[in-house]
Amino acid sequence: MSIDKDGNTQYYAEDAKIIGKTDRDEHFACVQYHHTMGVTARDENGKVIADESTGKPLNVDEKTIMTIGAGMQGGLTKRSIIYQGNLKDIEELAHHIEEKRTEAEELNQQTIYPYEQYKKDFYSQGHHWNMHVDLNACTGCGACQVACIAENNVPVMDKKEVHRHHEMSWLRIDRYVFRDYENPNVVYQPMMCQHCDNAPCENVCPVAATNHSSEGLNQMTYNRCIGTRYCANNCPYKVRRFNWLDYNTADLFSINENYMDDEHMYTSDGLPFYADNLTRMVLNPDVTVRSRGVIEKCSFCVQRIQEGKLTAKRESRALRDSDVKTACQTACPTGAIVFGDGNNKNSEVAKRLGNPLNYVVLEEINVRSSVTYAARVVNRDEAFEA
Amino acid sequence: MSAAVSPIREPLIQGSKTYHQITEDICSPTERTPSMAWIIAFIVASSGLALYVFCLIWTIWVGIGSWNLNRTIGWGWDITNFVWWIGIGHAGTLISAILLLFRQRWRTGVNRAAEAMTIFAVMCAGQFPLIHMGRLWLGFFIFPYPNTRGPLWVNFNSPLLWDVFAISTYFTVSLLFWYTGLVPDLATVRDRAKGLRRKIYNFLSFGWTGAAKHWQRFESLSLVLAGLSTPLVLSVHTIVSFDFATSVIPGWHTTIFPPYFVAGAIFSGFAMVQTLMVMTRKVLNLEQYVTLEHIESMNKVILLTGTIVGVAYLTELFVAWYSGYIYEQFAFYNRVMGPYWWAYVGMMSCNLLSPQIFWFKKIRRSVFWTFVMSIFVNIGMWFERFVIIATTLARDYLPSSWSYYVPSWVEIGLFVGTLGLFFTLYLIFSRVAPVVAVAEIKQILKVAGDQYTGTNAHKAHHAKGAGVHH
Amino acid sequence: MFESANIHHTMANQSKEVLYGLYNDEQVLLQAVHKAKADHLEIMDVxxxxxxxxxxxxxxLSESRLHQAGFVFGAIxxxxxxxxxxxxxxxxxxIIFGGxxxxxIPAFIPITFELTVLFASIGMVVAYYTVCGMAPGVTNPTLDDRITDDKFCLAFQTNGASQQEIDKLKSFLTASGAEEINAKTI
Structure with missing residues (x-):
């Protein structure tokens, strides 16, 4: 990192140049591998590889993710993560989703604590925060992710940390590739904390650092967290993030404070990176900076919710949709993300919850997620594409 | 209560011992200067301990980021080691409590060392739930103490909190049970000692006199503690298995886990007892007290529990297939065929297949094979926990978050380091306390000594009327 | 009267003159104890x-009531x-946790069980050491170092006993098979 004549750190490379081929292998750091939802392939003759007995096309990627054997057909595609279909089959898609959701609901009734009962007890009054993500509108641009990072003081990881899968983003965009590998399609799925009403993470925290608010928020108390990471393990959506190292110069031991690379451990002021005054101005004062060793995750921008509630209170009126908008929602250029009070029947999110193409990711595990996705529908002429 | 002495029963004490010889044989190792073998072993073990301390400080200073865990795999070697050690720590209490209730006389030869091993293994196990915390310095939050934050109590719904209670209870009760049994034997050492040693052992033996009323209470206490420890020992690994079984992760969320974990714990615990006793009896010349009969009995337990564990492995696969539940099916398919297939192979071959050689009596009674097998089982059980923890976490619900995990040197150092801690403690124990329960051996001498029972008995009928009780 | 262990401690501050016999075998000792009871001899302790x-x-000796205490501690x-x-x-x-x-109640079972065991165990062990008058560093007087090795000891208290009574005890010990007879003040 170089320092210009005014003493400001230059956060961009000034000396980038293209060099010739070197005989060196470099690790490629990538937030996600390219995950598939059933990709077919062709043999040398251009024929789609299919199951010999049924003639159905095989998902060849099932094999590639296994070390031994030919893989388990359906191991990826049968998961209730992504629903998508073609416009001309939209009735069929809606029916399929309804069938799956009914089946999940039946499974979810097998419990000693029926959801309807405590939903009535706990959440029938006041707000219940919900989010709706329209996969049709999502282009995978990543603006939501950037907005989230800026809003919530989420540390940005370097190559080394990303390579170790230590990225910290609270909101990520999952990519699932499907169709033929020659002409693949991708579904983008923004994935953040689902604020499950039956949150598995809450049950397992030994110190009650994460629990549920009466408004359906899955709350995280950073200064209570001791970092057992049990909640992260037990999160089916894997959206909880652990502060593996001191990423924000918020540590007890100053020696651990983060630095950009080995040569430039300290800035010109003799301060560690992130500790100099200019850099610290990037932090949002409304959001706690997390220290090493605690878990963090999407809070549904609880600081904005609080601010919106206070605004409404100050103006002595009911809360409006416009009072509370999450950072990702405001950043989304296509309006794919809608957030609001699900208990308010007139809210935008409540209206969107009526869409027959809606589904809940992993609904059959009865975690009662507060985020609903609308299935992706494409209008494609197969004959034209082939 | 006077049990009939079967001449078919093999003697458990060999060499026609008298009471005095028993005292002499078992107490004298605490009185001799340490042998070269002991000194070398101690240097090696304490170097391991030093490595542990180093890696521990490193972890606390730098952070959990010095390990290679990631956003998908939040537990790796740390909790694998925890479950492994706590499993090992099950044999001692099992031997001293359950076998006492079942009136298995062979327990007396090995119970003292096995209980000591239990305590040291639980100490090693207890390290990991602490050091895996991101903020160890706030670890006291796990205790429900009155505080100024509300007071904010702990989450009694969390299996990890149940663990805190289970493990601390288990450690406390094991320690009390062990030390209470040790007091009369420490008095024996005290009464043989002079000078400073006598003062120290006098302190440690709590003023034991051997009075009849004290023995009566001692026996009453032992029996009730055994009765309490029996469900306790079963509960501890059950609760450890709840860490996984009560989660929602496919491959963890399994009702089979409690019995499966308990059987695995007994299996690995006995293996570690074998590893230690095979060495201890040789080094301390205790072959006449820890006989082939003892070794064979323990090998039978290993064969039984190993087979139970094996049945559990196969049942798991069946249940996954039969469930028709894609996540569960994939989780097990992935265990066997996925990137961690080698851990599964290690687990299956060491835990299910290799103990089957114990169907042969010759191998059950072979010290060499016993030692080899005990190491195999220790390795296999470590793999089992790794398979359950890391493999399962690596690929759960959302393929977008799948990952792979290889430990860093710090994690390996911590594991090797706890081995150092364990053996350091065991080596110290073998020098300062009688490694075989002296009073208990004397108590069974007239029914299990080779001059009274077995093929060479010449005092068999003296044994009639000799009380057999515990 | 023969809660001897208790006498032993409650009278710890006053010295006791003891006559005791050492036996080599527990069966011989047992017969000696039976005989002493039949002869109405007042045994200090064994x-x-x-x-x-x-x-x-x-x-x-009355049955130990430690297990009853254990039940009470466990119930607590x-x-x-x-x-x-x-x-x-x-x-x-x-607080709402995970719906x-x-x-x-089911989530409270493990901790309830563990604390039952913990209270019962600690309570019983503390009770045991308290009623036995034992604690770290306590020195209770012993008659002979070999008692913790291979000797079985039958002891009579002889404070204020006449020479005739002592002789009677000695002849009883000899007759009952004691290998050694000693007197000691503790």
Missing amino acids: YSPFPVHGLDEAMG GTLTAFLFMTWVFTRDWP KPYWS
Whole structure:
């Protein structure tokens, strides 16, 4: 990192140049591998590889993710993560989703604590925060992710940390590739904390650092967290993030404070990176900076919710949709993300919850997620594409 | 209560011992200067301990980021080691409590060392739930103490909190049970000692006199503690298995886990007892007290529990297939065929297949094979926990978050380091306390000594009327 | 009268003159104890390197009540755990965890069980050491170092006894098979 004549750190490379081929292998750091939802392939003759007995096309990627054997057909595609279909089959898609959701609901009734009962007890009054993500509108641009990072003081990881899968983003965009590998399609799925009403993470925290608010928020108390990471393990959506190292110069031991690379451990002021005054101005004062060793995750921008509630209170009126908008929602250029009070029947999110193409990711595990996705529908002429 | 002495029963004490010889044989190792073998072993073990301390400080200073865990795999070697050690720590209490209730006389030869091993293994196990915390310095939050934050109590719904209670209870009760049994034997050492040693052992033996009323209470206490420890020992690994079984992760969320974990714990615990006793009896010349009969009995337990564990492995696969539940099916398919297939192979071959050689009596009674097998089982059980923890976490619900995990040197150092801690403690124990329960051996001498029972008995009928009780 | 162990401690501050015989075999000792009881001799205590079966009946010792104490301690543990958790989660600070009701009884079972065992065990062990007069660093006078090795000891207290009574005790010990007879003041 170089320092210009005014003493400001230059956060961009000034000396980038293209060099010739070197005989060196470099690790490629990538937030996600390219995950598939059933990709077919062709043999040398251009024929789609299919199951010999049924003639159905095989998902060849099932094999590639296994070390031994030919893989388990359906191991990826049968998961209730992504629903998508073609416009001309939209009735069929809606029916399929309804069938799956009914089946999940039946499974979810097998419990000693029926959801309807405590939903009535706990959440029938006041707000219940919900989010709706329209996969049709999502282009995978990543603006939501950037907005989230800026809003919530989420540390940005370097190559080394990303390579170790230590990225910290609270909101990520999952990519699932499907169709033929020659002409693949991708579904983008923004994935953040689902604020499950039956949150598995809450049950397992030994110190009650994460629990549920009466408004359906899955709350995280950073200064209570001791970092057992049990909640992260037990999160089916894997959206909880652990502060593996001191990423924000918020540590007890100053020696651990983060630095950009080995040569430039300290800035010109003799301060560690992130500790100099200019850099610290990037932090949002409304959001706690997390220290090493605690878990963090999407809070549904609880600081904005609080601010919106206070605004409404100050103006002595009911809360409006416009009072509370999450950072990702405001950043989304296509309006794919809608957030609001699900208990308010007139809210935008409540209206969107009526869409027959809606589904809940992993609904059959009865975690009662507060985020609903609308299935992706494409209008494609197969004959034209082939 | 006077049990009939079967001449078919093999003697458990060999060499026609008298009471005095028993005292002499078992107490004298605490009185001799340490042998070269002991000194070398101690240097090696304490170097391991030093490595542990180093890696521990490193972890606390730098952070959990010095390990290679990631956003998908939040537990790796740390909790694998925890479950492994706590499993090992099950044999001692099992031997001293359950076998006492079942009136298995062979327990007396090995119970003292096995209980000591239990305590040291639980100490090693207890390290990991602490050091895996991101903020160890706030670890006291796990205790429900009155505080100024509300007071904010702990989450009694969390299996990890149940663990805190289970493990601390288990450690406390094991320690009390062990030390209470040790007091009369420490008095024996005290009464043989002079000078400073006598003062120290006098302190440690709590003023034991051997009075009849004290023995009566001692026996009453032992029996009730055994009765309490029996469900306790079963509960501890059950609760450890709840860490996984009560989660929602496919491959963890399994009702089979409690019995499966308990059987695995007994299996690995006995293996570690074998590893230690095979060495201890040789080094301390205790072959006449820890006989082939003892070794064979323990090998039978290993064969039984190993087979139970094996049945559990196969049942798991069946249940996954039969469930028709894609996540569960994939989780097990992935265990066997996925990137961690080698851990599964290690687990299956060491835990299910290799103990089957114990169907042969010759191998059950072979010290060499016993030692080899005990190491195999220790390795296999470590793999089992790794398979359950890391493999399962690596690929759960959302393929977008799948990952792979290889430990860093710090994690390996911590594991090797706890081995150092364990053996350091065991080596110290073998020098300062009688490694075989002296009073208990004397108590069974007239029914299990080779001059009274077995093929060479010449005092068999003296044994009639000799009380057999515990 | 023959709660000898208790006498032993309650009178610890005053020295005792003791006449004792050492036996080599627990069966001989047991017969000697039976005989002493039949002769109405007042046994101070019997010491042995390991518990001798039938000795407590022979000496007429009452059954130990430690297990009853254990039950009480265990019950206290059960109630403490369950009531405390109930109070915390329903009265003091109810918190919603993962869609469970505040009073989620199944989740309280493990801790209730563990504390039952913990209270019972600690309570019993503390009670045991207290009634036995034992604690770290306590020195209770012993008659002979070999009692913790291979000798079985039958002891009579002879404070204020006449020479004739002592002689009678000595001849009893000899007749009952004692290998050694000694007198000691503790």
